[in-house]
Amino acid sequence: MNRPAAIDFYFDFSSPYSYIASEWINALAARHGRPVRWHAILLGVTFQAAELRSPVSYPLKREYSLRDFARSARMEGVPYVMPSPFPIPTQNAARLFWWLDATDPARATDWARAGLRAFFTRGVDLSNMSALTGLAAEFGIPAEQAAQVCADPIWKDKLRRENDAAIAAGVFGAPFFIVDGEPFWGNDRKSQIDRWLSGDR
């Protein structure tokens, strides 16, 4: 018997909608007997490739977006505190993700959840090396080792290749999901993904 195909889930540690989606994607997939393959990416890189910008970079859209982040979290039942500074560069959190992923994808997923929750509920600034390594230490990665991983050309390069692969797969934002070749963009595509997995296509 074949293993059921994984759902690809692309997220950025600084993306509110990625955070919200990260809280439901595995449970939703499990209801359909599907595993989830998590991919840490840098939204800034995909925005650049697609000639897009963050919604909060547009003055009129910013106010709405901040409101919608909080409302969408509330309606999903996910705790949410708007962090400041926001958005933040997340390459170091993502490098740690790919480092863990190389040997233990489930632990990488746990790290992703820990990072997203820390930023979006406690405002832990993942772009600040001492805050990041402090969080890593809480998670069980010695701070010094975490700092070494972030500075290691191997993981810098790995993240670069993963970003390129995401762009090649058509990813232009986050969260982004690919289910059996079908692309879904946004936390708000949850019910469509659920129906798609039920065979309602």
Add this chain to the structure above:
Amino acid sequence: MNRPAAIDFYFDFSSPYSYIASEWINALAARHGRPVRWHAILLGVTFQAAELRSPVSYPLKREYSLRDFARSARMEGVPYVMPSPFPIPTQNAARLFWWLDATDPARATDWARAGLRAFFTRGVDLSNMSALTGLAAEFGIPAEQAAQVCADPIWKDKLRRENDAAIAAGVFGAPFFIVDGEPFWGNDRKSQIDRWLSGDR
């Protein structure tokens, strides 16, 4: 007893997500005992004010958007045929809307539905004057009268003022909904609007 407050619904005749939303907004509002106030606007004008562009103007986003238009319509149970040309200028369809609205808002809403359905199920090019006046004639507006309304400075000016009012109200895309002061952007906010109207805020 006060009349229940209307939901403001902003749409553009060339917006696929506006079309899909136009097919559910009145039924959803009616379930909550609410009337709906329709507003024909020009997305190009709101995009300009917000420094935004249409999603289909971004190469990487275009392919996804076209797919998502059709999928979103299908999942909503709304017939949909991708029109060509697309997008189209819709100022004339919108002027006819505001002309009807001045004396009979319900009939203006019917015209909006007729125009959206004609464009998104039969590809009737609302930017083509003879196609537009032909549709108007089917709807019961003599073609010559429709052409006069479209050329009349009164309705050009009315549409301009309605666009300005929408921008002043914070509208930067379509469909856009304002419910008791709360803004919702996108066909995909349907369930949030439903829950908001149920008192789940």
